Amino acid sequence: MIRSELIKKLEDENPELKTQEIEKIVDLLFNQIVQRLADGGRVELRGFGAFSTRARDPRKGRNPRTGETVDVPGKRVPYFKPGKEIREKLNEG
Amino acid sequence: MRSEGTLTRADLADMINRQVGLSRSDSAGMIESILGHVTHALIDGENVKISGFGTFVLRDKGERIGRNPKTGVEVPIAPRRVLTFRPSQQMRSRVMAGD
Numbered sequence: 001m002i003r004s005e006l007i008k009k010l011e012d013e014n015p016e017l018k019t020q021e022i023e024k025i026v027d028l029l030f031n032q033i034v035q036r037l038a039d040g041g042r043v044e045l046r047g048f049g050a051f052s053t054r055a056r057d058p059r060k061g062r063n064p065r066t067g068e069t070v071d072v073p074g075k076r077v078p079y080f081k082p083g084k085e086i087r088e089k090l091n092e093g
Numbered sequence: 094m095r096s097e098g099t100l101t102r103a104d105l106a107d108m109i110n111r112q113v114g115l116s117r118s119d120s121a122g123m124i125e126s127i128l129g130h131v132t133h134a135l136i137d138g139e140n141v142k143i144s145g146f147g148t149f150v151l152r153d154k155g156e157r158i159g160r161n162p163k164t165g166v167e168v169p170i171a172p173r174r175v176l177t178f179r180p181s182q183q184m185r186s187r188v189m190a191g192d
Binding site (some may be wrong): 001002003006009010013014021024025026028029030031032033034035036037038039040041042043044045046047048049051053075076077078079080082086087089090091092 | 097098099100101102104105108109112113115120123124126127128130131132134135136139140141142143144145146147149151173174175176177178180183184185187188189190191
């Protein structure tokens with residue numbers, strides 16, 4: 001499923017809303033999750049899962065073409081931990 | 094506005110209420126619908142890709158032998174399906190840059 005298919009399902013269920021409003025709601029939801037992680041916080045959606053960030057230590061890397069050693073800086077990456085309910089549901093079928 | 098606490102459904106509903114003008118309960122209902130559709134697609138075995146955000150990817154793990162760490166007894170771990178999330182490049186950049 002991609003974003004446009006999600007929008008379509010929401011349109012069918014909510015004929016009283018304009019497409020523009022539905023798009024705004026979907027964008028707001030996902031954008032707020034990213035924003036909170038960028039701000040250093042986390043997002044917890046019970047039953048679905050939790051978004052947080054994890055620190056990656058700086059390390060020595062290698063340029064695969066030249067074999068030269070390069071410093072790869074530490075960084076912060078998004079992380080998602082699925083909720084218990086969804087983990088269980090995925091394995092029921 | 095920087096905020097470092099935990100964002101929840103209630104905060105999201107608030108935001109939709111203020112920025113789109115739906116009632117709080119309708120806003121909460123929309124959040125449930127969105128998460129519900131994503132969940133159902135995953136249960137049906139479909140990956141879910143939200144552009145600008147990332148992709149929820151299903152992975153099938155084969156059976157393997159595990160060990161009870163307390164007793165050392167070997168136990169088979171059944172094949173199972175796990176959910177992972179691959180953030181989009183845009184999300185990675187925003188999280189890295191802190192904005």
